[in-house]
Amino acid sequence: MPRRSVYRTTQEHPTGPPLDPAVVEVLRGELPDVADRAVTAIIEEVPSYKGALTGQMGTTIRNAVQLALGGFLTLASRSARGPMAPALEGAYQLGRGEARSGRSAEALLAAYRIGARVSWRDMSRAAVASGVDAAQLSRFAELVFAYIDELSASSVAGHSDELETSGRLRQRNLERLAHALLTSAAPEIVAAAAERAAWVAPDALTAIVLPESQASQALMALDSATLQPPDDLPGLPAGSAALLVPSTGSATSRRSMLHALRDTDAVIGPAMPWVDVPSSLERAVRCHALGLTGVVDTDAYLAELVLGADAVARAELRARVLAPLGDLRPSSAEKLTETLRSWLLHHGRRDAVAAELFVHPQTVRYRVGQLRELYGDRLDDPAFVRDAVVALA
Known part of the structure; x- marks a missing residue:
């Protein structure tokens, strides 16, 4: 397919004297451990990558991280800017592969940010231990983050290009599948949509x-x-x-x-x-x-x-349950309603009702007496108790 231009090999970068070759060799010896720690941090902090970096896939990505960092050290050891095309091409293809795997550009950029943070932390520590002075360390930091910026931009371009072709088609198929699932489409329609989207149930x-x-x-x-x-x-x-x-x-x-x-x-x-x-x-x-x-x-x-499943039915049930209180003054009806509710929920435990309503137990006894006069035997009828609990809960 036609591919957009995603990088230039002559982009401006911080310039200055190269890193001491002895320091570069020390840092190169750290690369396997740095790559392992970077990949571990990505797995822990970006859930989209959980389970994706194990087995052969994990080995492949660790090797890719090592190669990227190794390419960076090669650039850092030169006084003039060397070509970045191979590294950028690899990043571009990584972005396309992530799109095919269904991971988002946001997840990919998060992985780059975390990888850069861990790599800079570990490599700067090794550089300082090797005697790199403050000026060189500052240039080293500029180089690290400029390099990561170029790699991540190239990966995002690859991700975008892939989505515009086969990735975009798969995304549309996944959306159609989701729509079919949620609109209760016939099983054969859902099955066909899942097959087109290469979706495993x-x-x-x-x-x-x-x-x-x-x-x-x-x-x-x-x-x-x-x-x-x-x-x-x-x-x-x-x-x-x-x-x-x-x-x-x-x-x-x-x-x-x-x-x-x-x-x-x-x-x-x-x-x-x-x-x-x-x-x-x-x-x-x-x-x-x-x-x-x-x-x-x-x-x-x-x-x-x-x-809340049927608000109208619940309102009608509440009105029926509270009908015996209809002739009372509103303030009295309100007090007896809250007492009835608490009395039902606390299974008639007077002290518990009193504590909830902030009244004396004798007040509860008096109000329950009023309720018994108004409701009669219904307070002992399981069907009424059920209705009242639902209506007043």
Whole structure:
């Protein structure tokens, strides 16, 4: 395919005397350990790379980090700027490969930032130990970050180019798959969409609703196989985005997801078999309507969701339960209503009711007596108790 020009080999860089060859050799000896620490930090800090850097893939990327750092040391040991084309070409191809793997440009840039931080920390420590003076160390820092800037820019260009071709097509296929899943399309349609997107069905999917502005941040923190439906998804709150996150359905998987989203306002639906994920999104949307802030685990709000499922029916039930209080003054009806609620929830324990309402136990006794006069035997009827608890909860 035609490829855009992503780099020049004559870009301006800090100039000055080269690093002492003896220092360069010391630093070159540190490269394997520096590369290992950089890759370990990337795995720990960028969740999209979790599990991606093990086995042969891990070896390949460690070698690539070593080669990049080795190329940098070669440049740093020269008084004149040498060609960077091989290193930039490698970075460009890395960006294309990351796009094909489904990882975002944000995750790729985060990996570069972390790799640069760890590499500079370790290599500068070794340089100082080798006797590099302050002036040389300052130039060394300029070279490190200018070099990383060029590599990361080339990788982003490769990532973008890949998305504009096969990557963009796959992204559209993934969006169509997410739409098919959430609109309860026929199983054969979902299966065909999954095949076109080269998507391997997980054990479960969890629907998440969050502000559109936080979607990119969340995607960087979550599993790289996360699906993002189109913005025009029916029923999605205005200004919100939906994500479908693969999971095992285990408690450990859910804790990991909650932790990854800790800096967002995400509402997390239940983990469901992937064919039933519309139910997960429906619950997340209903919980979103409760107006909660921060990370919201819908599993912790099941009672509120049940009670709010049919607001009209609940209002009618409340009116029926409180009908015997209809002839009282509003202030008296309010006091007896709160006493009835507390008395039901505390199973008639007078001291507990008194403590909750901040009144004397004798006051509770008097009010319960009034309730018995108004309700009669219904206070002992399990069906009425059930209705009253639901209506007043």
